[in-house]
Amino acid sequence: MERARETVMSYEEKGTWVYLVVAIVGSTVYLSLVLPQLLDGTPVEQIDYVPAMLWVIGGAIVASIIGRILVEILSPSESTRGDIRDKEIDRLGERVGSSFVVIGALGALVLAMFDADGFWIANTVYLCFVLSAVVSSITKLVAYRRGVPTW
Numbered sequence: 001m002e003r004a005r006e007t008v009m010s011y012e013e014k015g016t017w018v019y020l021v022v023a024i025v026g027s028t029v030y031l032s033l034v035l036p037q038l039l040d041g042t043p044v045e046q047i048d049y050v051p052a053m054l055w056v057i058g059g060a061i062v063a064s065i066i067g068r069i070l071v072e073i074l075s076p077s078e079s080t081r082g083d084i085r086d087k088e089i090d091r092l093g094e095r096v097g098s099s100f101v102v103i104g105a106l107g108a109l110v111l112a113m114f115d116a117d118g119f120w121i122a123n124t125v126y127l128c129f130v131l132s133a134v135v136s137s138i139t140k141l142v143a144y145r146r147g148v149p150t151w
Contacts, residue, residue, distance in 0.1 A: 011082070013141070020133070044117045044120065103128055104125045108121045
């Protein structure tokens with residue numbers, strides 16, 4: 001019988017997991033605050049989304065810092081210095097994720113050109129930031145398990 005390989009996560013991989021969880025939880029909290037108002041038929045001009053978005057973004061920053069500290073307390077890494085593999089994986093993930101930031105910027109630009117309400121513009125940008133974080137994190141985590149593809 002073959003023994004299961006022990007997988008030791010690097011400091012950077014642990015941080016990627018924290019980032020992914022915070023992005024998903026933060027966006028879920030934001031949706032739970034804003035979506036009911038939208039579904040109730042409240043006009044978008046009357047939805048007070050700005051404080052919710054700012055609190056969620058600020059909370060996500062704080063949660064990421066605290067999460068990273070807690071993960072290191074519970075499961076200390078041998079080193080906090082990334083190696084070449086960590087850098088290649090980060091580069092790959094950021095390249096994939098940044099495409100969603102560009103899509104969000106283009107979407108916001110088009111919405112602004114059509115004089116859409118600020119609600120739609122801000123939420124388009126926010127959605128694409130969240131998608132960027134999630135897709136970037138998933139790409140990195142897959143690369144940590146399967147290796148960086150050579151195209």
